Amino acid sequence: MDTIVPKKRLLSGMQPTGAGKLHLGNYEGALKAWVALQDRYEMFCFVADWHALTTLAGTGQSIVADARSIALDYLSAGLDPEKCAIFLQSEVPQHAELFLLLGMLTPVSWLERVPTYKERREIVAEREGGEAGVSFGLLGYPVLQAADILVYRAHSVPVGKDQAAHLELSREIARRFNHLYQTDLFPEPQALISEDTGTLIGLDGRKMSKSYDNAIYLTDTADDINAKMKKAFTTPTRQRMSDPGVPEGCSVCQLRRLYDPEGYTVQWEECRAATRGCVQSKKETADILNAALEPLRERRKLYADDPAQLDRILAQGAEKARDTAEATLREVRRLMKLV
Numbered sequence: 504m505d506t507i508v509p510k511k512r513l514l515s516g517m518q519p520t521g522a523g524k525l526h527l528g529n530y531e532g533a534l535k536a537w538v539a540l541q542d543r544y545e546m547f548c549f550v551a552d553w554h555a556l557t558t559l560a561g562t563g564q565s566i567v568a569d570a571r572s573i574a575l576d577y578l579s580a581g582l583d584p585e586k587c588a589i590f591l592q593s594e595v596p597q598h599a600e601l602f603l604l605l606g607m608l609t610p611v612s613w614l615e616r617v618p619t620y621k622e623r624r625e626i627v628a629e630r631e632g633g634e635a636g637v638s639f640g641l642l643g644y645p646v647l648q649a650a651d652i653l654v655y656r657a658h659s660v661p662v663g664k665d666q667a668a669h670l671e672l673s674r675e676i677a678r679r680f681n682h683l684y685q686t687d688l689f690p691e692p693q694a695l696i697s698e699d700t701g702t703l704i705g706l707d708g709r710k711m712s713k714s715y716d717n718a719i720y721l722t723d724t725a726d727d728i729n730a731k732m733k734k735a736f737t738t739p740t741r742q743r744m745s746d747p748g749v750p751e752g753c754s755v756c757q758l759r760r761l762y763d764p765e766g767y768t769v770q771w772e773e774c775r776a777a778t779r780g781c782v783q784s785k786k787e788t789a790d791i792l793n794a795a796l797e798p799l800r801e802r803r804k805l806y807a808d809d810p811a812q813l814d815r816i817l818a819q820g821a822e823k824a825r826d827t828a829e830a831t832l833r834e835v836r837r838l839m840k841l842v
């Protein structure tokens with residue numbers, strides 16, 4: 504008789520910052536890999552709306568609409584609610600309870616040495632005019648991150664190559680809990696490094712980022728992309744078609760390479776030889792991007808046109824997440840002698 508081996512658990516999530524819009528960099532660097540993993544793992548995909556408060560608290564910005572929009576991006580990218588639980592973090596209060604309990608056994612010195620804390624602390628202090636603007640939430644952020652993962656006793660977390668170190672603190676917290684309470688309750692979550700697609704170049708030649716206003720969003724219409732592509736950065740020294748271009752440094756044709764891996768070399772050679780113009784390249788690249796994004800747009804429309812369906816998906820996802828998380832918390836409370 505065949506033995507059914509239970510699937511390992513995987514946790515993934517993104518913050519609803521960036522006006523609730525994910526861009527091609529998010530898609531290529533994370534979402535695409537999540538979609539590929541959903542058949543192999545028992546998957547929990549959340550929108551980290553509480554995490555967004557580390558930078559948005561007190562700004563008056565509404566988070567819920569952005570969080571729902573990110574959930575739509577998950578669905579449009581191909582995450583299947585039948586295969587993976589999709590939910591908002593704030594709908595699962597067990598994340599907050601475990602955050603509090605793990606906070607009791609996490610040394611402050613561990614948190615103060617997290618490189619992203621140092622960077623963010625400086626940014627916030629500068630923005631707020633002093634250290635008084637640096638919240639406990641900013642310092643405790645990695646404990647909430649650990650709680651997000653450990654509450655599901657997730658075995659794996661998909662991360663980009665440069666983010667693997669971020670998981671180390673969650674692993675240390677898991678080890679500390681297991682050691683203090685003589686248990687193996689928490690597996691040490693492993694980084695699942697997604698295939699390195701390289702840094703996606705934005706339309707101004709810098710890294711694609713919402714903050715640089717140089718991104719192509721999954722929600723962009725074909726007209727949006729056509730217009731953005733017309734203004735995109737190319738080879739600055741190329742004033743006329745007879746000037747040879749440098750495709751390696753050109754935002755348009757870097758995108759072309761990613762989305763047309765078979766055909767881009769011809770275009771690159773013609774650019775170097777100055778036998779093709781940028782107008783043609785931009786038009787062709789826009790067409791290629793629009794064709795690649797069309798299935799995502801169609802899926803998004805299905806869910807966006809039916810908010811009740813999105814409500815159901817998020818409610819079902821949160822229910823499964825709460826059930827799984829509560830089973831963990833029951834054990835945690837017992838081990839910590841709270842019951």
Ligand code: SF4
Pocket residue numbers: 737738741748749750753754755756771774775779780781782784785
């Ligand atoms: S032809 Fe393409 S690669 Fe060359 S500069 Fe123009 S847009 Fe860039």
